[in-house]
Amino acid sequence: xxxxxxxxxxxxxxxxxxxxxxxxxxxxxxxxxxxxxxxxxxxxxxxxxxxxxxxxxxxxxxxxxxxxxxxxxxxxxxxxxxxxxxxxxxxxxxxxxxxxxxxxxxxxxxxxxxxxxxxxxxxxxxxxxxxxxxxxxxxxxxxxxxxxxxxxxxxxxxxxxxxxxxxxxxxxxxxxxxxxxxxxxxxxxxxxxxxxxxxxxxxxxxxxxxxxxxxxxxxxxxxxxxxxxxxxxxxxxxxxxxxxxxxxxxxxxxxxxxxxxxxxxxxxxxxxxxxxxxxxxxxxxxxxxxxxxxx
Amino acid sequence: xxxxxxxxxxxxxxxxxxxxxxxxxxxxxxxxxxxxxxxxxxxxxxxxxxxxxxxxxxxxxxxxxxxxxxxxxxxxxxxxxxxxxxxxxxxxxxxxxxxxxxxxxxxxxxxxxxxxxxxxxxxxxxxxxxxxxxxxxxxxxxxxxxxxxxxxxxxxxxxxxxxxxxxxxxxxxxxxxxxxxxxxxxxxxxxxxxxxxxxxxxxxxxxxxxxxxxxxxxxxxxxxxxxxxxxxxxxxxxxxxxxxxxxxxxxxxxxxxxxxxxxxxxxxxxxxxxxxxx
Numbered sequence: 001x002x003x004x005x006x007x008x009x010x011x012x013x014x015x016x017x018x019x020x021x022x023x024x025x026x027x028x029x030x031x032x033x034x035x036x037x038x039x040x041x042x043x044x045x046x047x048x049x050x051x052x053x054x055x056x057x058x059x060x061x062x063x064x065x066x067x068x069x070x071x072x073x074x075x076x077x078x079x080x081x082x083x084x085x086x087x088x089x090x091x092x093x094x095x096x097x098x099x100x101x102x103x104x105x106x107x108x109x110x111x112x113x114x115x116x117x118x119x120x121x122x123x124x125x126x127x128x129x130x131x132x133x134x135x136x137x138x139x140x141x142x143x144x145x146x147x148x149x150x151x152x153x154x155x156x157x158x159x160x161x162x163x164x165x166x167x168x169x170x171x172x173x174x175x176x177x178x179x180x181x182x183x184x185x186x187x188x189x190x191x192x193x194x195x196x197x198x199x200x201x202x203x204x205x206x207x208x209x210x211x212x213x214x215x216x217x218x219x220x221x222x223x224x225x226x227x228x229x230x231x232x233x234x235x236x237x238x239x240x241x242x243x244x245x246x247x248x249x250x251x252x253x254x255x256x257x258x259x260x261x262x263x264x265x266x267x268x269x270x271x272x273x274x275x276x277x278x279x280x281x282x283x284x285x286x287x288x289x290x291x292x293x294x295x
Numbered sequence: 296x297x298x299x300x301x302x303x304x305x306x307x308x309x310x311x312x313x314x315x316x317x318x319x320x321x322x323x324x325x326x327x328x329x330x331x332x333x334x335x336x337x338x339x340x341x342x343x344x345x346x347x348x349x350x351x352x353x354x355x356x357x358x359x360x361x362x363x364x365x366x367x368x369x370x371x372x373x374x375x376x377x378x379x380x381x382x383x384x385x386x387x388x389x390x391x392x393x394x395x396x397x398x399x400x401x402x403x404x405x406x407x408x409x410x411x412x413x414x415x416x417x418x419x420x421x422x423x424x425x426x427x428x429x430x431x432x433x434x435x436x437x438x439x440x441x442x443x444x445x446x447x448x449x450x451x452x453x454x455x456x457x458x459x460x461x462x463x464x465x466x467x468x469x470x471x472x473x474x475x476x477x478x479x480x481x482x483x484x485x486x487x488x489x490x491x492x493x494x495x496x497x498x499x500x501x502x503x504x505x506x507x508x509x510x511x512x513x514x515x516x517x518x519x520x521x522x523x524x525x526x527x528x529x530x531x532x533x534x535x536x537x538x539x540x541x542x543x544x545x546x547x548x549x550x551x552x553x554x555x556x557x558x559x560x561x562x563x564x565x566x567x568x569x570x571x572x573x
Contacts, residue, residue: 005467005470005476006394006396009394009476010395010396012476012477013390013391013394013395013476014391014395014399015391016387016388016390016391016480017387017388017391017392017403019383019384019387019388020384020385020387020388020407020447020451021388023380023384023440023443023444023447024406024407024410024444024447024448025444026440026441026444027418027422027440027441027443027444027445028410028413028418028444028445030425031418031421031422031425032413032417032418032421035418035420035421035424035425036417036418036420036421039420039421046424093313093316096309096312096313097313099305099309100302100305100306101306101309101310101313101314102306102307102310102314103310103314106317107313107314107317109559110317110318110320110321111316111317111320112559112563113320113321113324113555114320114323114324115566116501116551116554116555116562117324117505117548117551118504118505118506118507118523118551119505119507120505120507120523120526120527121505121523121526121544121547121548121551124526124530124540124544125323125324125327125544126323127530128326128327128330128537128540128541129323129326131537132338132339132342132537133326133342136342168320168323172320173566176563176566176567177567180567225414228414229414229415229416231416231508232507232508235507236507236527236530249416250416253416253419253420254416254419254508257419257420257423258423258512263420263424266420267420267421270416270417270418270419270420271417273414273416273417274413274417277412277414277417278412281412
């Protein structure tokens, strides 16, 4: 009976997909495959009202575009640093929260809270800290040279501010995932290890980390993809400045499209970004899958 | 006995350390909220002291300068609209996928899940062009539709996962009792997936509350701007008046705090399931 019932209603079930499918086409499929990709082959500027087919010229130009290469390099740098710090901090916190300690739930909530605050607000909070709070802390500690640092004046200092904000909001999320992973490790294995003399730091390196490999895979995937999509924090904190050295790729695209209106060129960059994110995801998944411990 | 003592000591020492680290982590938020109640001079004097009096002038001024109630209303309308549209659309699609048979079902599932690979930054240029073409600029519905498209990948994934655990016998029994397919979907299964609906709604709400990029592209009209966009403009125009700025920031954060405190369980579990399945 059941099979007949489902068969009879196949049309109904298919119809249920239509709204989601339409929205999907409107927001993702259409703009990507019918907008961004074709436009990347055009020399297209909205203000100058020109749209000429130029083939791969945009992409050829990209390779020599200093601004774009700077932003690409900056995104990579930001990605590597934030992904590393995020994962180390998240793992350390989750390790202690997994031990027998008091007020677990409350402490966990404190670490996770920043993750629910949007990028614009996070950037704002850290701007306040770097301009009003940190200088005072340093001068109170007698470190006058540190107190007079202009955090948004030089590229390397601005980089630090962005990393601080990104790590602050990003690590809580990874912490929750690590914590879930740690709790999934069977107590028997750890106990057996402890009897064999595998305790303390050794226990972390030899037992917990290898057994956490699936979680590490997920966390790296989540945080690398996130790093390449970073826009809000650099936009609101430094605006890409000073002199464009803290532009991420997304910010660079945004500026091309909405301040110089080079739509075709911005689309070519978007295509590159799309492929980078996809490639990193694929490589990373393959790389970490192999290392997983099978139990 | 000795081992017990050691364990007890670790319980308190490690616990205290990690608890203090947590306080340090929350410090930025404390500082913002606390200083929002001080005059600019008092902030400059000491950012750490508690406010001497409950100085509410900052909030009044920030509300006036930011056009707070208007942008609050705009954000709320966008967020609520996004939640409704996205939840309905994702539930429908997930229900359809989980009831179709064979290749169709897998294919559609993959289609929606792969959408998570497309980030908004890769299509934002064309979305702005399209929005102008279709007169979606400066409209809430345009923004809500695009939000819905981006959200449905997550919603379909989460709902499909949960729908697998709903026993089919229940639906079949309802069918025998004379329910049609639509009634089964809305009256029998929908109440059963309530936890997922909660999770998904809370996350959609937070995401659209925090969203900045799309509204900054699609909404230029000052009367229609949401909080995030207004906050950013406010920051650029009144750069050094930190007392007003952080008062505005605090006001924007309050709904997030409330939702976090009330629905923390749903937020963490939802985000985790989203990350694990992709």
